[in-house]
Amino acid sequence: MVVIPQCLQQSGIYCIDVLVDGQRLRYVGSSVVLRQRLAHHVAALRRGDHPNPLLQRYYLKVGEPCFAISILEYCPAEQVIERETYYVRQYNTLYPSGLNIRHPVEHGRAPSTKKGIPMSLEQRAKLSAAKKGKKAPPEAVAKRVLAMTGRPSPLRGRKLTEEHKERLRRANMKPKPEGHGLKVLEGRRRARLKRLSGAELELPAHTPTELER
Numbered sequence: 575m576v577v578i579p580q581c582l583q584q585s586g587i588y589c590i591d592v593l594v595d596g597q598r599l600r601y602v603g604s605s606v607v608l609r610q611r612l613a614h615h616v617a618a619l620r621r622g623d624h625p626n627p628l629l630q631r632y633y634l635k636v637g638e639p640c641f642a643i644s645i646l647e648y649c650p651a652e653q654v655i656e657r658e659t660y661y662v663r664q665y666n667t668l669y670p671s672g673l674n675i676r677h678p679v680e681h682g683r684a685p686s687t688k689k690g691i692p693m694s695l696e697q698r699a700k701l702s703a704a705k706k707g708k709k710a711p712p713e714a715v716a717k718r719v720l721a722m723t724g725r726p727s728p729l730r731g732r733k734l735t736e737e738h739k740e741r742l743r744r745a746n747m748k749p750k751p752e753g754h755g756l757k758v759l760e761g762r763r764r765a766r767l768k769r770l771s772g773a774e775l776e777l778p779a780h781t782p783t784e785l786e787r
Contacts (some may be wrong), residue, residue: 594632601673
């Protein structure tokens with residue numbers, strides 16, 4: 575079984591060695607979250623759908639005991655592509671000499687060096703301002719609703735703490751704005767009719783009954 579080094583959430587360069595017919599073949603990679611990336615490698619190989627056909631082919635040929643993972647270097651996230659390039663050249667791991675099928679800078683675009691790095695408050699404010707006021711198109715909303723239909727609620731079976739119950743109780747005790755009950759009923763009616771029809775409907779305005787007034 576492949577043992578993933580205890581590299582936690584560090585960024586750096588890793589190596590996968592494969593022993594084939596007495597010859598050691600090498601794959602060099604990098605990640606800003608090493609343990610997550612290595613776990614992805616192992617899971618994909620075991621499923622049989624690894625994106626690197628060379629690694630997958632040798633995994634099926636020689637088996638997992640002939641695979642070994644090691645950490646070559648820890649480095650800052652913004653330097654992982656540069657250091658990966660160094661080790662790919664140092665160990666000559668590009669195919670056919672090794673198991674890297676592409677150069678680190680030839681993956682269409684360089685892998686993100688921001689993954690796992692928290693955004694600053696300024697960045698969050700800019701993203702929030704850019705998205706404020708924008709609404710998703712109806713097609714996207716309908717697709718999202720369809721994907722969620724039939725899924726069990728993530729809150730089902732969850733036990734609320736006494737503190738949570740108290741917050742809910744206080745929120746429900748607050749005075750509601752005028753017409754709030756009618757809006758809730760109208761929203762439920764429209765949602766029910768949409769579920770029954772399976773399509774967007776132009777619904778007439780709901781006239782409240784004597785009981786609802």
